[in-house]
Amino acid sequence: MNDRDSAVAQALELVGARFPDALGAVLGGSVARGRATAGSDLDVAVLLPDAETSRREVIRHEGRLAELFLHTRADAPAHFARDRALRRGTILFVYDQGLPLTDTVGHMAELREHARAVIAEGPPPLTEAEWFRGRYVLTCFMDDLTDHPRTDRYEQLALADFTLREAVHLLTAHHRSWTGIGKWLPRRLLEADPVRGRALLEGHRAVAEHADPLPLITATGQILDLVGGPLREGYTQPWTT
Template structure:
């Protein structure tokens, strides 16, 4: 990233949070994948109020997303990351540049969360895997029977998401939403020599042109990795 971005982020932290224990700059600008509309993702750790809160603003011409935490709030979001297997807070701090570190917390948490990111999420439970297989099978059936072009395209987009999530979580990898789901899958492909990200995106584009076969073929291949289609006999326990 540019030195200007780091300096601007640090100046914002010093001006707004003179008593901060630690602050980190994460996101696309640090990872080297920023676009012209990317913002500065800044996480800040305070001992108490006004934290916790989130704020969007502009600072010296840069769009900024501020994530202001207490220790308790940070732990809440980290537990949410682990439960959903979407490492938003883990990534923002684990893959970051330390902007401020008044007591050693900045470097310590950065290294701790980087190690947790590298270790990956918990593996899928048997119940989660069965539910994922059933959900994707159901969407495949919807795709095959759909006669409305708009509905077919939306089903394909949902299949892209569900299949990408199964591939990643089924291999004990982190997942994400939107562009981050695609980025996680592309990283998985680079690590494994596969091309699922490209195949699934191509499948959605093919559906837009009226051809559902490519995405159905790719999704079926992924299902077969984890036991195949599932409908008959599937059950799910309701809430107690």
């Protein structure tokens, strides 16, 4: 039995042991994509009867961490909508790309089709206020990175991290593409825009390895030009109470 088959068997056993009344389940994450490592956890979406409570749980099963996305049929659409609003689609992609484990009467297949439809629609566009704020915030980080002394490496690295994050936010939004955090940030970035995305990542690497901010500053400036240009004076943000 190979590692993937072993993970599938573990996931099936987990679902059967902890959720005997489950209507269906899929195994997503690195295992489903064939990118699992020895330390990869099990990402399992489980469809529960409506009498249950939707939730997210992290457990350990047979020595292996498992992250469980537990939904009822009634609640799942609302969770999909929230996932779309966050622009990352974490749960949506588990349903869409996961390996089928169980599906007693076809409800899981219906939800997977729903998830695919939401993914195809893409994340919601940014509002005008969100575009303005994004441009202003990214301009601030780019300016700080430009003016900051290279000798203070702690602060320079922190600025590079925030500059990359905000640039990815705007670039993926420009393409109406999904974004991500952690290891998913570079993956989603390169899917959205291989050329500009790689320039941002290489720029961030230049700061990390050589204390050279210029490539990241240049790549960031190109992103700002793409979405309306840098924004400094003239920016206004109303306070809400």
